Amino acid sequence: MIQPPGFWWDAGGGLPARALAPAAALYGAVSGRRLRRGSRVEAGLPVLCVGNFTVGGAGKTPTALALGRAAIEAGIKVGYLSRGYGRDGTAPLLVDPKHHGAAQAGDEPLLLAALAPTVVSADRAAGAALLRAAAAPDLLIMDDGFQSARLAIDLALLVVDGRRGLGNGRVLPAGPLRAPLDLQFSHADAVLVVGDGAAGEAAAARAAAAGLSVERARIAAEAARSWAGRRVLAFCGIADPEKFRRSLAEVGASLAGLRAFPDHHPFTRGQLADLQREAEAVGAVLATTAKDHARIRGSGARAAEFLRAVHVLEIEMRFVDREAPRRLVEAAMARFSARRRSPSPA
Missing domain, CATH: 3.40.50 (Rossmann fold)
Known part of the structure; x- marks a missing residue:
């Protein structure tokens, strides 16, 4: 986007x-x-x-x-319905966060599915029918x-x-x-x-x-002590990157830089490698959003290895x-x- x-x-x-x-x-x-x-x-x-x-x-x-x-x-009992922006295919899908990645489900539905049964579908009426049959919310x-x-x-x-x-x-x-x-x-x-x-x-x-x-x-961003004074190189692919910057400041992180990509951006191996090298060069750890973490997760062994070195800032709506x-x-x-x-x- x-x-x-x-x-x-x-x-x-x-x-x-x-x-x-x-x-x-x-x-x-x-x-x-x-x-x-x-x-x-x-x-x-x-x-x-x-x-x-x-x-x-x-x-x-x-x-x-x-x-x-x-x-x-x-x-x-709750069930979620989402379009699943950026995923491959349009047919209704009951999301399984253990087996589906952002390519199959979209990034935000993976976050929803961690809480309750979630269906993604371009046809919302068909998606609602699948959710009702599969989860009976x-x-x-x-x-x-x-x-x-x-x-x-x-x-x-x-x-x-x-x-x-x-x-x-x-x-x-x-x-x-x-x-x-x-x-x-x-x-x-x-x-x-x-x-x-x-x-x-x-x-x-x-x-x-x-x-x-x-x-x-x-x-509200997590108030974990581990963020206070930690030097981070932040990256995200969300609609308003400045929100992420402000959230990191709220928890006391020391920002070495923010690399902003378009919303729902599908990160390439080369971009992930570049981010890792840049973080090492400035003596910082990588930090991203839960949405970006979900999008990268499941996109291959190299992505999983990359994410082990990435810190995720969790937020919630209060x-x-x-x-x-x-x-x-x-x-x-x-x-x-x-x-x-x-x-x-x-």
Whole structure:
């Protein structure tokens, strides 16, 4: 995935955004039509969708994991559904983290599958059917898929990065929005603002004005003592590398450098060897994200050998209101039950 252009996050977007306005109008018309008229298939179980308004980097997967943990703690059996970006093939697959790598499943689904049964599928309706047959969960948590409008959703929680917010407010390719904003608001139920920032507060105010509930959370990095003062050469292939830089600073690591690659980047043997040589040259250890570690793992014996020398910074999404995850889970399940009791329209 190509890194988003800087003008997406500037107020108004300037000349590049204006030049792309015709293309954005066409994209917005297509994505808007899909949201309004998409043929939504019933999954046969409650669906809690974790999405975002913009392209990449808001924190959907950590949020999905936090909601899954809250559900499990409440005695609710959870299953995850993801598209599996970057994997080979499109057919529905029940992910086995012991036997599947990122090439078969995608990187984020490997993290989800470590917590609960996870299916990846380009066809979300087919994926939901496989998940229901294979794992019989009480609740389906869908990581992304809000704009695809393929499944009937009981509760849609959209995640917003507090620092970036909604960007320049324009639709792709003139801005980062995946569909017209007002239309996205009309199909969402709640917004989660992650971290601090004026842009995030502005998004929260707009969401509240649209009648959506607003929750807040922070990404918390592990506070392991082993990071304090440790000299690290960091590398990652995520949508917002600066988040990784800030997380390393929070745990007290001494950063020798950060090598940023495109989101979901498939690392080559040569790149891994170059990173190892560079770390040795500057007297540092290598550090990466859990998502990148999952993507590299399973890509061969040399990758496994490389990873033995890499330190992984674990993070988790922590809601400011600790009861919010369970409340969102229960709301999704209650809405599903209410829909099942309601008579179908004539």
